[in-house]
Structures are given as C-alpha cells and as structure tokens.
Amino acid sequence: MRGARGGLILLGTVGMAYGAWLLLSTQDLGQVVEVMIWLAAAVVIHDGILAPAVLALGWLGGRLLPRAVARGAVTVLVLLGPVTLVAIPVLGRFGAKPDNPTLLDRDYVQGLLVFAVLCMCAGVAVALGELRSRQTTQPTVEEE
Amino acid sequence: MRIPSEDSFTSRLRSAAVAARVGLWLGICFLVALATGLISHYAQVDHQPVPLPTSPSWGYQVTQGLHVVAGTAAIPLLLIKLWVVFPKLFQPMPRRVREALPTALERGSIAILVSTSLVQLTTGLLNVAQWYPWGFSFRSTHYALAFVAVGALLVHIAVKLPVVRDALTGDVEDTAHDRPNARQSGPVSRRGVLVLAGTSALAAAFLYTAGTVPGVGRIAALSPRSRQHGIPINRTAHSAGVVAEASSSDYRLEVVHGTTSRSLSRQDLVAMEQRTCTLPIACVEGWSATGDWGGVRLRDLLDLVGAPPGREVRIRSIQTFSASADTVLPPNFADDDRTLLALELDGETLSMDHGYPVRLIAPNRPGVMQTKWVSRIEVLG
Numbered sequence: 001m002r003g004a005r006g007g008l009i010l011l012g013t014v015g016m017a018y019g020a021w022l023l024l025s026t027q028d029l030g031q032v033v034e035v036m037i038w039l040a041a042a043v044v045i046h047d048g049i050l051a052p053a054v055l056a057l058g059w060l061g062g063r064l065l066p067r068a069v070a071r072g073a074v075t076v077l078v079l080l081g082p083v084t085l086v087a088i089p090v091l092g093r094f095g096a097k098p099d100n101p102t103l104l105d106r107d108y109v110q111g112l113l114v115f116a117v118l119c120m121c122a123g124v125a126v127a128l129g130e131l132r133s134r135q136t137t138q139p140t141v142e143e144e
Numbered sequence: 145m146r147i148p149s150e151d152s153f154t155s156r157l158r159s160a161a162v163a164a165r166v167g168l169w170l171g172i173c174f175l176v177a178l179a180t181g182l183i184s185h186y187a188q189v190d191h192q193p194v195p196l197p198t199s200p201s202w203g204y205q206v207t208q209g210l211h212v213v214a215g216t217a218a219i220p221l222l223l224i225k226l227w228v229v230f231p232k233l234f235q236p237m238p239r240r241v242r243e244a245l246p247t248a249l250e251r252g253s254i255a256i257l258v259s260t261s262l263v264q265l266t267t268g269l270l271n272v273a274q275w276y277p278w279g280f281s282f283r284s285t286h287y288a289l290a291f292v293a294v295g296a297l298l299v300h301i302a303v304k305l306p307v308v309r310d311a312l313t314g315d316v317e318d319t320a321h322d323r324p325n326a327r328q329s330g331p332v333s334r335r336g337v338l339v340l341a342g343t344s345a346l347a348a349a350f351l352y353t354a355g356t357v358p359g360v361g362r363i364a365a366l367s368p369r370s371r372q373h374g375i376p377i378n379r380t381a382h383s384a385g386v387v388a389e390a391s392s393s394d395y396r397l398e399v400v401h402g403t404t405s406r407s408l409s410r411q412d413l414v415a416m417e418q419r420t421c422t423l424p425i426a427c428v429e430g431w432s433a434t435g436d437w438g439g440v441r442l443r444d445l446l447d448l449v450g451a452p453p454g455r456e457v458r459i460r461s462i463q464t465f466s467a468s469a470d471t472v473l474p475p476n477f478a479d480d481d482r483t484l485l486a487l488e489l490d491g492e493t494l495s496m497d498h499g500y501p502v503r504l505i506a507p508n509r510p511g512v513m514q515t516k517w518v519s520r521i522e523v524l525g
Contacts, residue, residue: 001306039260097383102374106366
C-alpha cells in the first residue's frame, strides 16, 4: 500500500508538471495569465459566493422549515440547483450565431421551467412520503 | 462576522463515508473524460504513429458522447462533493514545521485539484454551447489542464487512500473517520444524499447532452443542439468565407499524385460511379447525427491518378482560416470503402453549409476533420 501511494504521488506530480509545461509552451504570456485568473476566480466564486450561499440556505431552512418540508426543499435544491448552473450558457444564448440556426435551437427558459416543475413535484412527493412514514411508524424516535 | 472553524459544521452528512462514495463516481467521470479526451486529441494528430481503426464507424461518436456526458455529470457531483468536505477548508495549520510542510503541500494539491476541476468542467460546458469568453485557446488549455487536474487527483487519492478504502468497504452510516461533533442528523439521510447526487448528475447529463439522440433528443431540454434542422452545422459557408468560390462554375477538385494530377468539375464527379454510405458526423462537442451520404469513393479517385494503396492522403478545403482546412487521412482511412467524397446527403444535393460542392465523409473520424468544401486531394509519398 505504501509503495502504491508513493507511486501514485509520483505519477500525479509528473502529470501536473507535464500539464503545466504544455500550458506554458502552447499559450503566450497574456493567455497564461488569463488561465491563472480563471483558476483563481473559479475557487473564489465557489468558496466565496456559491458555497456560503448554500450554507446560508441550509442554515435558514434548518431553522424555519419543519423537517418534512426541509426534506422536500433539499430535494429541489440538489436536483434543480446544479442543473440551473449547467443551463447558464444556453439560457443566455451567449454563443448564438446569426447565420447558424442549428445552434441553440430550443426555448431553454421553457425547458428549465418544465424541469423546475418536475423537481417541485419530486420535492412535494418526498415531503409527503416523510409525513406518511411518520404517521405509520408512530410514536417516532428520531430517525437517524 | 466570525470566521467559522471546522467544528462549526455539525451535520453528519459531511462525512468521509459520503465523500468517498461521491468521490468514487466523480473519479470515474474524470477517468472517462480523460480517456475519451486523449482519444479525440490523438484522432486529430495528422501523422498518427499507429492509426486509429476505421471500425466501428461509430467509435468516435460514442467516445465523444461519453466525454461530454461524463463532464456534465461531474458538475453536480463536484458541487456536492465540495459541499460534503467544505469544513476542511477551515482546518487549522499544524504549528510544528515538520507537520506543517506536508500539510501545506497536500492543501496546495487540493487547491490545484479544485481550481483545475472547476475550470475544466466550466470551459468544457461552455464549449458545448460555443461560448468562448476568454482569450486563450480552448483546445490547448483544456488539454493541458486535464493533465494537471488528473495529476492532482492521483495525489489526492494517494493521500486519502486508507480513509477511502475504509469508507468504501464500510457502511454508509459509519462514523469512524468523522469529526466527533459531526453528529447532527440532516433533513435527508446519507443514502438520500447519494440518491439525490446520482439523480442530479444523470439529469444534468441527459438534459444538456442528449439533444441529438434519436427518440429522446426532443426532451433533452437544455441541449445546444437538436435534429430539428437536420444534421447540425458547426461552421456555416458564410462564416468560413467560402460562398463565392464554392458556388462558382470554375470550381475544380484537384487530385494529385506526384506528377500525375486530374482536375474534376462537380459534373465529372457526378458522372463517376456513385456509392452511398450511412455514417455519423460526430463532433468533439458531443453531438452526433447519422446521415445517408452519396458520392464518389475516395479510393476510386486515388485510382484515377494511379495511387497505390497504403498511402496517406492530404485533404484541403477552399476555406483557409481553420485547423480543419488541411488534414491528413491515414492510409487505412484513405483506402476504406466507406470513405466518400460526398455530393449528396439524405438523397438531396449537399447544402452549402454541409460542404457543397463536395465534402469528405469517413467512418470513425472527428467531425472537425470531415473536411467541407474540398478543393484538393494529394497523395503523400
């Protein structure tokens, strides 16, 4: 196990060094700087904005919502949140080209709304399931 | 506002048992994306030391479909993984130098892993929708950072291996590797988190990447591509700047082998033996669509100039400002019966945007190298 771990660390370090060399040898200085800005911005946006926002939602939900509702809310958040982030490029149609009708050829707002409704239904189903299981297993002890 | 410490986080969902399981799925996604990405980059090398096979004709279609599926599925998984391990961001540094140095190195590798993973998934996602809000080359940067991200992942796996092994062989409710105060039950169970993570990953991947899959493409509501306009187009004739030359009656296809050459008009090509082939166009962006192509077999054109089998063949386009304007077909592709200079698509004359007057279509080849508006075919020595 010790040998395997050492080997993995060595291989990983070589991989990182090779990737860094590839980047430096194919992009000019301005482009490398821009890649560095993207790398830093990704961490800042995730750790500084997205993660605290989700923490705040969790904190509020934990205090304000009854358990069954919180369960439904978490379901909606985990299903809909990442998909909404994934949809940003198509919702904004940032890559659209006027002469190419085969690119971005759907109504993405409508599509995301339909998916959001499906997530809400899943959330309601989960909340109702929680309420029903609580009724049938009464008197309840804390579930976990 | 007070900066939280690791012990401010009390949910029992933030557990090694959950992190290891989501991490395992994420690792599989990264492995699939790396392997299929390497295949794609190799397929675009002009003189391949060992040429890729021409069969199955849908090989590139499947590998590149998997590439974007794995990448898109990894987005929800990465976000959930980072949520689970978020308290570690607030771990104190050891005071003693002997312990602080390895800790600093490990944290540094985690920082590289997180930042390159986020950037790889984001730039890949944006590339599928052809949105490029940056000045660096997507292709070179995505390729280079893949090695950095996977390298950092290997280091991370090596460091965590004992914990990962315990966590994956133990029960999901196991708390052996958890902080003592991470005991508060959440609104959902650990199994619930895993089910939600998997569902979220599958939903994102399906909605964003399945747009050109027959049957279900219509409900893949967030896909940048569909089949409602027929086979999708990446570069139009207009944006490639080829409209005038491609529609000119002076157009000729040059076929060159050493000192022998032939100059063929589109009528000359139509007069040759016509063959049809059902082959996919498969883009590195993940979409693919199969069409019935009609035209002249490349091997028949090579026979016209007396080219022996087993030669590489250079294909040039009218278009000049593109990587795909000048590519080399390996010998096995040049000699394959299914490799056509296509004049028709699905029974109709090739449209200008699909490469009129004539385009290359070969099995198991990256879409970007299925050269449109072909002007010259040159047998290499």
